[in-house]
Amino acid sequence: MAALLASERRARLLEILEQHGSVRLESAADALAVSAMTVRRDLEGLEAEGLLRRVRGGAVSVIAPRTFGERVQTRSPAKTVIARKALALVPRSGAVAFDASSTSGMLISLIDDADGLVIATNSFDNAAAARRSSGIRSIFVGGELDESSGSYVGPVAGRAARSLGYERFFTSASAVDPATGTSEVSLDEAQVKLDFAAVADETVLLIDSSKLGRRALAHALDWSTIDVMITDLDPADERLAPFRPLTDLL
Numbered sequence: 001m002a003a004l005l006a007s008e009r010r011a012r013l014l015e016i017l018e019q020h021g022s023v024r025l026e027s028a029a030d031a032l033a034v035s036a037m038t039v040r041r042d043l044e045g046l047e048a049e050g051l052l053r054r055v056r057g058g059a060v061s062v063i064a065p066r067t068f069g070e071r072v073q074t075r076s077p078a079k080t081v082i083a084r085k086a087l088a089l090v091p092r093s094g095a096v097a098f099d100a101s102s103t104s105g106m107l108i109s110l111i112d113d114a115d116g117l118v119i120a121t122n123s124f125d126n127a128a129a130a131r132r133s134s135g136i137r138s139i140f141v142g143g144e145l146d147e148s149s150g151s152y153v154g155p156v157a158g159r160a161a162r163s164l165g166y167e168r169f170f171t172s173a174s175a176v177d178p179a180t181g182t183s184e185v186s187l188d189e190a191q192v193k194l195d196f197a198a199v200a201d202e203t204v205l206l207i208d209s210s211k212l213g214r215r216a217l218a219h220a221l222d223w224s225t226i227d228v229m230i231t232d233l234d235p236a237d238e239r240l241a242p243f244r245p246l247t248d249l250l
Contacts, residue, residue: 004032010042017052017061019075021210024058063174063185063216076106078208078232083107085230085250086170089204092135093117094167097196098126100151100189101172103206105129111136120164122152122192139164146188153188161195169200173221175214176207178242181223183216190220202227205247209233213242223247 004012009032016023016031023043029036043059046052052059083106090096090107093116098104100123108119108126114135121127122141130138143157171193173182182205184190197203205226212231223246233240235249243249 004034006042006045009034009038010046013039013042013046013059014051017059019210021214022055022058022060023052026057028058060214061210063214075208075210078210079103079106081232082206082208082230083110086204086206087111089168089228090114090170091117091167095120095164097121097161097164097166097169097200098130099123099169099171099193099196100126100149101206103172103208104170107170107206108133118164120161120166120196122157122161122196123150124152125150143192144188146186149185149189151189151192153186153192157192158195161192162199164199166196166200167202169196169203170206171196171203171221172206173211174216175211176205176229176243177213177215178246180215180219181226182207182219182221184218184220185216187218190218193220197221197225205229207231209239212239 012032013023025036025039029039043054047054052061082103086107087110090111092114095118098108098119098121105126108129111133117135118137119130120139120141127138127140130136141157141160143152144154146153174184176182203225209231226247228248228250230250240249
C-alpha cells in the first residue's frame with residue numbers, strides 16, 4: 001500500500017473519530033500502516049487545531065455544541081438502532097416529552113400508530129416532525145434559541161416543560177459516565193433536560209456508544225433519574241458492564 005500523505009492520514013483519523021468517538025494509537029497505526037509515533041504526531045497536530053483531545057493511548061472527539069443538521073448526519077446507523085429499540089416504549093396516547101436531540105427526532109419519525117398522543121419538546125425540528133404524524137398533538141415549549149445547538153433553552157422553556165406531566169421523557173446526552181450520569185455542552189441545555197425529567201414518570205436515555213464513559217461541561221441527570229438506557233450495542237456487550245448495575249439496559 002502506498003504511503004499516505006500527512007493530510008490523508010489526518011483525514012482518516014478524523015473519520016475514525018467521527019465513527020467511534022475515539023482513536024486508539026496502536027490500532028490506528030496498524031490501520032494506516034505507519035508507526036505509533038507518526039500517529040502521535042498527527043494527533044498532536046489535530047489537537048492543536050482544536051479537532052480532538054488527546055488522552056492516554058489515543059484521542060477522543062471534542063464535545064462541543066453542534067447544530068441539529070450537523071447532529072443528524074452523525075452516527076445515523078447507531079441512532080436508527082436506538083430509535084427502533086425505543087419505539088416499543090412510546091405509548092399510543094397520553095403525554096411524553098422529547099429533548100432536542102437528533103436521536104429523539106429519529107424516534108419521533110418512527111411513530112405511526114399514535115392515538116391522541118401529546119409530544120412536548122424544546123426542538124423546533126422535533127416538534128415539526130411530530131406534527132407530520134397523524135394522531136399526535138405536538139407542543140413546542142419555546143424559550144430562547146441556542147444558535148450553536150439549535151435547541152430552545154432558558155427559563156421560559158423550563159417553565160413550559162414543567163407545566164405538563166409525562167409518562168416518559170426521552171432524552172439523549174452529550175456524554176454519559178458511570179460515576180456521574182449524563183452531561184451536556186452547556187448549563188442551559190442541562191437545565192431544560194432536568195426540567196423535563198422532574199415531571200416525567202420515567203426517563204429513557206437514548207445514547208450511542210461513542211458517548212459512553214465520557215463527560216461534557218455541565219452535569220445533567222443523575223443515575224437515580226434514569227430508568228432505562230438504550231444504546232446501539234447489545235445489552236450484553238462488555239462495554240456496558242460499568243452501567244449494568246445502574247439502570248435497565250436495552
